[in-house]
Amino acid sequence: MQQQIEAAKARAGRTDSVLLVAVTKNHPLEALEEAVACGVTAVGENRVQEAKQKFEGYAGNSVEWHLIGHLQVNKVRQAVPMFDLIHSVDSVRLLKEVERIAERENKVQRILLQVNTAREESKFGMSAEDLPAMIALAQNCPHVKVEGLMCMAPYSENPEAARPVFRKAAILFADMKQHFAPGQIQFLSMGMTNDFVAAIAEGANIVRVGTAIFGARQYTL
Ligand SMILES: *Cc1c(COP(=O)(O)O)cnc(C)c1O
Numbered sequence: 001m002q003q004q005i006e007a008a009k010a011r012a013g014r015t016d017s018v019l020l021v022a023v024t025k026n027h028p029l030e031a032l033e034e035a036v037a038c039g040v041t042a043v044g045e046n047r048v049q050e051a052k053q054k055f056e057g058y059a060g061n062s063v064e065w066h067l068i069g070h071l072q073v074n075k076v077r078q079a080v081p082m083f084d085l086i087h088s089v090d091s092v093r094l095l096k097e098v099e100r101i102a103e104r105e106n107k108v109q110r111i112l113l114q115v116n117t118a119r120e121e122s123k124f125g126m127s128a129e130d131l132p133a134m135i136a137l138a139q140n141c142p143h144v145k146v147e148g149l150m151c152m153a154p155y156s157e158n159p160e161a162a163r164p165v166f167r168k169a170a171i172l173f174a175d176m177k178q179h180f181a182p183g184q185i186q187f188l189s190m191g192m193t194n195d196f197v198a199a200i201a202e203g204a205n206i207v208r209v210g211t212a213i214f215g216a217r218q219y220t221l
Pocket of ligand 1: 193212
């Protein structure tokens with residue numbers, strides 16, 4: 001996987017780093033442990049409950065825990081103590097709850113704002129128009145540190161179809177940097193098994209990959 005990421009970077013003429021988040025959802029704890037043993041430094045889960053089971057059972061080397069799936073307001077209390085980076089903050093209500101819980105936990109929670117630049121009704125993520133209000137709110141949340149944006153493209157047989165969606169996110173990401181301290185806005189999380197090459201071409205520096213590492217998921221949990 002690292003080699004494929006390096007190849008995609010080379011094709012895009014990039015020499016900066018791209019963080020691989022190995023998406024372990026619907027795979028057992030052993031798969032996660034094996035990935036870390038093979039050099040993975042960050043794992044991604046999309047459900048708080050499933051992540052918690054693995055988090056509590058995990059005894060391997062230190063690894064970053066990333067929440068990549070939709071976060072319900074009533075799960076924030078469980079999520080904040082567990083996750084290093086929450087990719088999926090997409091509403092005012094959710095941001096306020098993360099701030100409230102992080103304050104109680106005495107933690108500064110690192111987050112990304114999830115934008116939906118594909119304008120799909122069914123997907124999570126806020127629209128580009130809602131971003132300025134979220135940025136303004138985040139600046140008044142001392143226990144939340146916004147570090148960038150997350151974006152998902154609709155699944156398509158043709159991964160190139162994702163490029164305009166990723167490009168819009170990259171533009172928003174560049175604009176966003178002006179509103180925060182220098183260096184704070186670092187991460188553009190986009191690209192999965194099917195479209196990470198396109199995402200890297202458009203500037204992603206976090207890719208979230210499950211299937212290409214672990215094989216197809218078994219939805220029997
Ligand atoms: C499942 C998931 C991924 C990984 O998907 P693959 O196609 O298996 O690589 C990435 N991001 C999010 C938000 C996911 O839910």
